[in-house]
Amino acid sequence: MFFSIVIPLYNRPQEINELLNTLTQQTYMQFEVLVIEDGSVKDAGAVIDKYANALDLHYYVKPNAGQGFARNYGFERAKGDYFVVFDSDCLIPKDYLETVRDYLFEHKLDAYGGPDAAHQSFTPVQKAISYAMTSPFTTGGIRGNAKHLGQFHPRSFNMGVSREVWEKVGGYILTRLGEDIEYSIRIHEAGFKIGLIPAAKVYHKRRTSFAQFYKQLHFFGRARINIYKHFPKELKLVHFFPAVFTCGFFFTLLINIFYWPLAFVCNFLMLVYFMLIFFHSWQVNKSLKVAFLSIIAAFIQLFAYGLGFMQDLIKRVVLNRQ
Structure with missing residues (x-):
């Protein structure tokens, strides 16, 4: 199984540096990486050059259109059997792709999502934010959980879709404000099977301050x-x-x-x-x-x-x- 990892990027060269570094350590190396620079002022060109020989890496620069359409741009150019989507502020455990591959061989899923967790290197604020977004005492308890309520909707910080889904359903029709949930609903309605891979976690930094976190969650409520x-x-x-x-x-x-x-x-x-x-x-x-x-x-x-x-x-x- 060959994976195409699609990462939209906007003004975050340091984040993509840390993410790409974790991808060089994967135990399963049958994958390519497509980084879509979505109209950034601070581009990551210099960072991409660092990993040119370490990864099958493709870097695209396009006018800003939002993260949903940036992912579509990557899907259009991807060669993989499965398209994996990460947010740029994620760190990927070294066995992530091996875990996903093994799970997909045993369980037929057309699309999947995985949970998130706090890495030991995170600041106390980032760990607190991660807790709030995954706690059973907040709405985080219904996300990334094997006992989720109703249909499972993967979130775009950690999700994947098969090439067949892309060819039959297409990509995102919203570029922000709940674009990942809208996309997964259409995948469900097209008759494809979506599931959670509990062991396919990523370390999601989210925001580094409470002020940034407030803006993000206000946006989620609107979404x-x-x-x-x-x-x-x-x-x-x-x-x-x-x-x-x-x-x-x-x-x-x-x-x-x-x-x-x-x-x-x-x-x-x-x-x-x-x-x-x-x-x-x-x-x-x-x-x-x-x-x-x-x-x-x-x-x-x-x-x-x-x-x-x-x-x-x-x-x-x-x-x-x-």
Whole structure:
């Protein structure tokens, strides 16, 4: 089996350097790498040159059109039996491709996704963010999990599609705002089989600061409504949880001002929730600092997602604006 690894890139030469370095260490080497420079100001040309002899590496520079269409650009030029998509801020374990190959030989999947985790080299903030995005006490618990709810939708930081899927379904029709979920829904509807490969994890850096994380999660909340506009049945009750949390937070602030007896109950429930996050993160990460930062990360995840979700729900659905 020959893999084509497609990586869209925008102004992140240092990230692609670290990702490519992990690919040189793969235990299964039947693959090519296509890096699509999507209109970057800070290009990665010098970094690509470093790996020209170490990898079957192809570098393309194109005008900016967004990550979804950059992946399509790579798919059009890929030679593999399977197209693997990574985000540029991922580190790939050395047995990743071997794990995927072995799994696909035993289980026929037309498309797959894998989970993400925090690498030991990550900063405490990055580990806290990773925890928030994978925790069973946040919406992260329904992603990259063998017991996910409903259909499994691979995420583009770690997913793959067969050449047959590309030839019959095509690529992304959205370039951002939930493009990976929209794509996997169309793959499902075309009758292809999608599944999770639990052992095919990547180390996903995500964002290096809470401010960047806030912007990303606000964007994710908006993306969920964008998916709803295309596929109304894909908006599930669980997707409202961050919005409920956000409204509950504002309600708690107000009730603390106007009615203390009820405020005590709200404050207690909020405290219990964040203590659960603290102790679970402490158990997972073995670090008090990361556990404390996980409370902040979880709050940002739910609050930012909830705001973005409600913003576009009101604008696009209630007010019926595009």
